[in-house]
Structure formats: structure tokens, C-alpha cells
Amino acid sequence: MTGSHTPEHPAAVTAAGTPRRATQGAPGEDIIVFDHVSRVFATGGREVTAVDDVSLSVRRGEVFGVIGFSGAGKSTLIRMINGLEKPTSGTVTVLGEQVSHLSEARLRPLRTRIGMVFQQFNLLTSRTVAGNVEYALATAGWPRGDRKARVAELLEFVGLADKARHYPEQLSGGQKQRVGIARALAAEPEILLADEATSALDPSTTQEVLTVLRRVNEELGVTIVAITHEMEVIRSIADRVAVMDTGRVVESGKVYDLFSRPAHSADAASFVATALKDRPTAEEVARIRERTAGRLVMVSLKDAAAVSGVLGTAAQRGVGFEIVHGGMSATKDSAYGLLTVALTGEPAAVEAFVADLAGAGDVQEVQHP
Numbered sequence: 001m002t003g004s005h006t007p008e009h010p011a012a013v014t015a016a017g018t019p020r021r022a023t024q025g026a027p028g029e030d031i032i033v034f035d036h037v038s039r040v041f042a043t044g045g046r047e048v049t050a051v052d053d054v055s056l057s058v059r060r061g062e063v064f065g066v067i068g069f070s071g072a073g074k075s076t077l078i079r080m081i082n083g084l085e086k087p088t089s090g091t092v093t094v095l096g097e098q099v100s101h102l103s104e105a106r107l108r109p110l111r112t113r114i115g116m117v118f119q120q121f122n123l124l125t126s127r128t129v130a131g132n133v134e135y136a137l138a139t140a141g142w143p144r145g146d147r148k149a150r151v152a153e154l155l156e157f158v159g160l161a162d163k164a165r166h167y168p169e170q171l172s173g174g175q176k177q178r179v180g181i182a183r184a185l186a187a188e189p190e191i192l193l194a195d196e197a198t199s200a201l202d203p204s205t206t207q208e209v210l211t212v213l214r215r216v217n218e219e220l221g222v223t224i225v226a227i228t229h230e231m232e233v234i235r236s237i238a239d240r241v242a243v244m245d246t247g248r249v250v251e252s253g254k255v256y257d258l259f260s261r262p263a264h265s266a267d268a269a270s271f272v273a274t275a276l277k278d279r280p281t282a283e284e285v286a287r288i289r290e291r292t293a294g295r296l297v298m299v300s301l302k303d304a305a306a307v308s309g310v311l312g313t314a315a316q317r318g319v320g321f322e323i324v325h326g327g328m329s330a331t332k333d334s335a336y337g338l339l340t341v342a343l344t345g346e347p348a349a350v351e352a353f354v355a356d357l358a359g360a361g362d363v364q365e366v367q368h369p
């Protein structure tokens, strides 16, 4: 550990551009734990269950993604981490404190250990870039004399040292979000919450911001919880992911496993298929069926060489195959892919061929629409 988290006694400022690491405690320990958490809103005489019996935990040092369609409950979930929202039932424990049951006074010191970035940046338009970051330091109780150097190193870290005197309206969306990140990091939080941090940005700017977020995690050791409806965000930066649908976590695990697995729970399947576009839609399956009577299977490309090895034996075994859908893509750490193939030939030969494919990757039959 190289940093101090007591605002009254900030540690000595390091060389510009290298804000201190936020890591305290053991990497990998659970620092956010949702235990059977529900949040019900009563509006206009009817109840909406925004979060429905969610249990999950986030480990120190990881990037945890929460993905789902609009209205799935992601914002409500993330807002319970810093106590902006309270559960109706269940408990939320963050950095060893039961946030769900803390008073506002007790929440305040905990919140300085949790930074947040927002979709619409939420910068103060009347303050300069430096002023925005400094304001966060002042709010967190940093002594005036220490703020200037801290602002400088943060702006250096997000690549905006030359924009210190600019006003938010003079910046691009990506630059505004980088100020948002600098501000969120100001008081050396251990956790950064990113609420649709790139949803207001175009694809190239999205990458720019994701790169900064990845550095925040890797270089500063800050644990990140990112909620998003964009699979690209999960793919680029997350280690683990939870898929939410109508308040429930319908699937969770390592990003690579989720992306490379052909079979999903019924609720997660439609989301994953839509977001990844890695498997044919029902309409596409119908079109494929019009031109081939073959047996359709999806096979994961966890070991692409093994799959292509099996495909290479098709002709000699009297099995015809056609790749009708699929391709490769990359997560933070590895490549993955899913191929849909149409297989023709004697049923017994096709059956034996499918068994061999299953030895090379996970296989799932494509159902008739």
C-alpha cells in the first residue's frame, strides 16, 4: 500500500502523472457484497421491483460489469453501493460496512472511498477543468496546500494537463468524461462506480475513455463496477460480468466464459444474442433453413485450432459442412468466438462428427424457430 485514505492526512504527492495506488487490503477479497437484495418502488398505486433478490460479490482489484437492457435495474443496483438508494430487503456490504443500514452521517466518510462517473459527466460548467477536480478535493477535506499538486497529477494521468484552464463546454465528450474520471479519483477512492460512463460517446471516444478506465484499474488498483447496456464496454474492460433482466441477475461469471458459452439461461440468451450478434437470430435461422436441410449446431472456438482440426476431417467422414454464421472477437484477455455450422450426411456419421466437435469446443444444437 502506498496511499493514505484519510483526507486529513493525504500522503505526499508522487511524481506528476502517477497518482497513488488505491489498493488497501488483500487483492481478491470481496469488497462489495449484495446478499438477497431487493428494491421495490411504489409509484402511482403500483409496485415496481427494480432489483429482485440479487446476491453477488465484487472482488478487490477487479473490473465488474453489470449489463442489461434499459430498465433492467442496473442504476438502482449501483446506487445501492454508495447508499444513494436503500434496499427494501437484504443487505449491501461495502468495504466492510453495511451501507444499507448506515445513517447519512456514517455514509459520508465511506463515500469518499467510492468515486462515481456518470453518463452525462455532471461537471460544474462555471468552473475550469482544474476547478472541477479541485472542488472534489475540497469536498473530501483535502488541505488547500495539497490540492494543486494533486489536481496536476490527476490531469496528467487522464491526459488533460494542457486543458487545466479550459471550461467543460470547450471540451469534447471524451475529454469531459476524462475530467469526470479525474474528479472521481481525486480523493483516492478504492472503488470507482461507472454508470453508463461511455453511453453518451461515439465509438472512437468510447475507446479513449475505456483505455483510461482500464489504466485506473491496472495502474492504480482501483476496483471498478461498470454498469452499461453496451457489450463493448464489458468486452474491453471487465473481468467478470452479471447480466440483469427485469431486476434479476440471470447469468454471471467470467466475461470470457459468458461470451464463449453457446448455451445460456432462457432470460440471458436473448440479451447475449442481441448484444453479441454472435449467433443467428430466429429470422436468420429461418433463412438458413430455407437453403440447407443440414443439422445446425453452434460450437465455441475456445480452442479454434482444435475445432478447425475436426472440421478438416469432415470430407473423409462423409460429412458436408457449411459455416453459416459466426466469427472471432476478443475480450480483455483472450479471443473467443462461436461458429454456427450446417452439417449434412448420414445421420450416424453426422452424430459421430458432432461428438468429435464437442471434444474440441462446447456444442449446442440450434433449435428450429
Ligand SMILES: Nc1ncnc2c1ncn2[C@@H]1O[C@H](COP(=O)(O)OP(=O)(O)OP(=O)(O)O)[C@@H](O)[C@H]1O
Pocket (backbone or CB within 6 Å): 041, 042, 043, 048, 049, 050, 068, 069, 070, 071, 072, 073, 074, 075, 076, 077
Ligand atoms: N425512483 C424510482 N421510482 C419508481 N420507479 C423507479 C425508480 N427508479 C427506477 N425505477 C424503475 O425501476 C426499474 C429499473 O430501473 P433502473 O433505472 O434501475 O434500470 P436500468 O437498468 O438502470 O435502466 P436505464 O439504463 O434505463 O436507467 C424501471 O422499471 C424503473 O422505471
